[in-house]
Amino acid sequence: MLRHPHDPIGFEHQQQQLQEQQQQQQRVSDSSDNDLDGVVDEKRKVAAAAAAAAADPALGRQDGLGLDPLDKSSLSNRFKTFRGAFKYLHDLTPQQVDDFMASYKIYNLDWADEQQMVAALGPDYRQKVGECLKAYYGVMNHLCALGDVEKMYIPPFMDKRATVLENQLLYEREIARAIGLAKGDRVLDLGCGRGRVAAHMATATGARVTGINIDPNQIAQAREFNADRGLSNEFVVQDFNSLPLPFADESFDAFYQIQALSLCKDLPSLFKELYRVVRPGAKISLLDWVSLPAYDASNPEHAELMSRVKPLIGAVGTPTPQLLEKALEDAGFVVVRSENASQGGLQAPLIERVDVYFRAMRQIILGLVKVRVLPQHFKTLINRLCLDGEAFVKMDTMRLITTSYWVVAAKPE
Numbered sequence: 001m002l003r004h005p006h007d008p009i010g011f012e013h014q015q016q017q018l019q020e021q022q023q024q025q026q027r028v029s030d031s032s033d034n035d036l037d038g039v040v041d042e043k044r045k046v047a048a049a050a051a052a053a054a055a056d057p058a059l060g061r062q063d064g065l066g067l068d069p070l071d072k073s074s075l076s077n078r079f080k081t082f083r084g085a086f087k088y089l090h091d092l093t094p095q096q097v098d099d100f101m102a103s104y105k106i107y108n109l110d111w112a113d114e115q116q117m118v119a120a121l122g123p124d125y126r127q128k129v130g131e132c133l134k135a136y137y138g139v140m141n142h143l144c145a146l147g148d149v150e151k152m153y154i155p156p157f158m159d160k161r162a163t164v165l166e167n168q169l170l171y172e173r174e175i176a177r178a179i180g181l182a183k184g185d186r187v188l189d190l191g192c193g194r195g196r197v198a199a200h201m202a203t204a205t206g207a208r209v210t211g212i213n214i215d216p217n218q219i220a221q222a223r224e225f226n227a228d229r230g231l232s233n234e235f236v237v238q239d240f241n242s243l244p245l246p247f248a249d250e251s252f253d254a255f256y257q258i259q260a261l262s263l264c265k266d267l268p269s270l271f272k273e274l275y276r277v278v279r280p281g282a283k284i285s286l287l288d289w290v291s292l293p294a295y296d297a298s299n300p301e302h303a304e305l306m307s308r309v310k311p312l313i314g315a316v317g318t319p320t321p322q323l324l325e326k327a328l329e330d331a332g333f334v335v336v337r338s339e340n341a342s343q344g345g346l347q348a349p350l351i352e353r354v355d356v357y358f359r360a361m362r363q364i365i366l367g368l369v370k371v372r373v374l375p376q377h378f379k380t381l382i383n384r385l386c387l388d389g390e391a392f393v394k395m396d397t398m399r400l401i402t403t404s405y406w407v408v409a410a411k412p413e
C-alpha cells in the first residue's frame with residue numbers, strides 16, 4: 001500500500017470512502033446536480049483530510065516548504081474546479097467521447113517513423129495529429145482536474161513532504177529562478193494548459209506570460225482564470241507544429257515549457273523558432289519526457305512497457321536528452337543545465353500518488369455508473385485514464401524514462 005504521511009489518500013481510507021459512497025448511492029436521487037453533489041462530497045472529505053494533515057503543526061510543513069499559501073488554490077477553489085470538471089465530463093456528447101478514445105491512436109505512433117505515420121493517418125498526418133490532440137486534451141484537461149493535476153503534469157520530485165501540487169509550485173519556482181524572471185519580463189509558455197502555471201509565474205515574479213495552446217477549450221479557461229485574478233497574461237490558440245509562431249523577432253525575455261515537446265513534430269525547427277522570438281541573453285527552460293540510456297528498444301520488456309506508457313502519458317515522440325541538447329545547440333542556444341530534476345532521479349513516488357488517487361476515484365465512479373447515477377461514458381473515460389499506471393512507475397523505477405528531464409539553455413548576448 002502506498003501511503004504518504006502527508007497524503008492521507010491511502011488504500012484503507014479509500015476503501016472506507018468507497019463503502020460510504022456505496023451506502024450513499026442508495027440515497028442519491030437521479031438528478032444530475034445531486035450526482036455532482038455526491039461526488040463533490042467525496043472530494044471534500046479527501047481534501048478536508050489533506051488540509052487537516054497540512055495544518056498539523058507537528059509536521060511543520062508550510063514553513064519547511066516555504067511556499068506562499070496564496071500560491072495554493074484555496075479549498076473552495078479546488079471544489080469549484082472539481083465540480084466544473086465533473087459537470088463538463090457529465091455533459092460530454094457521445095461524439096466527444098468517441099473522438100477522445102479514437103485520439104489515442106497517435107500515441108502508438110512516433111514522429112521518428114514517418115512511414116508509419118503516413119500509413120496510419122495518411123499524407124496529411126500532421127493535421128490529423130492536431131485534430132487528435134484537440135479531441136484528447138479537450139477532455140483530458142477536465143479528467144486531470146478531478147485530481148491534483150489540473151496543471152497537467154507530474155512534476156519533478158522536489159520535496160518528499162510536499163503534495164503533487166506543492167511539488168509543481170516548488171518546481172515552477174525553480175524555473176522562474178533558472179530563467180531569471182523579473183518584474184515586467186515578457187515570457188512565452190508553450191503548451192500552456194489552463195494557464196495555471198502562467199498565473200503562478202506572473203504572481204510570483206511580476207512577469208507577463210503569453211501562453212499558446214492548440215486546444216481552444218483550455219485557452220478559454222486560461223483567459224478566464226487569469227482575468228479573474230487581474231493578471232494581464234495573454235493566451236493564444238496556436239499549434240506549435242504550425243510554424244512560424246505569430247510573434248515578432250526577439251519579443252520575449254524568456255521562455256519555458258512543461259511536458260509538451262513530445263507532441264512536437266520537428267524539434268530542430270521549433271527550437272530555431274524559439275531562438276528567433278527570444279532576445280539575446282534570454283534563458284529558456286524545458287521540462288520533458290525523454291528516454292534514458294538504460295532504455296533499449298530491442299529489449300522486449302522495455303518495448304512492451306513503452307507501448308503502455310506512451311498512451312498513458314500522451315506522448316508521440318520520445319527524444320533523448322542528447323537529442324534535445326543537440327537540437328538546441330544547432331539552433332544557436334548554449335545548454336547551461338541538462339539533468340533529471342527529480343530528487344535521486346526518481347519521479348515514481350509522485351506518479352504512485354497520482355495513480356492511487358485516480359484508482360480510488362475510479363472505484364467511486366464505477367460504483368456510481370453501476371447504479372446508473374452516472375452515465376456510462378464515465379466508465380469508459382476513467383478506465384482509460386487509469387490504465388497502466390504501474391507500467392509508468394516501473395519504467396521510472398528502472399530508470400528507462402522520465403518525464404522530469406530538465407534542460408536550461410541561453411541565447412548568447
Ligand SMILES: C[S@@+](CC[C@H](N)C(=O)[O-])C[C@H]1O[C@@H](n2cnc3c(N)ncnc32)[C@H](O)[C@@H]1O
Nearest residue numbers: 137151152191192193213214239240258260263
Ligand atoms: C501534457 S500537457 C503539459 C502541461 C501543461 N504545460 C500545463 O501547464 O498544464 C501538454 C499541453 O500542450 C498542449 N499541446 C499539445 N499539443 C500541442 C500543439 N501541437 N500545439 C500547442 N499546444 C499543444 C496541450 O493542449 C496541453 O495543454
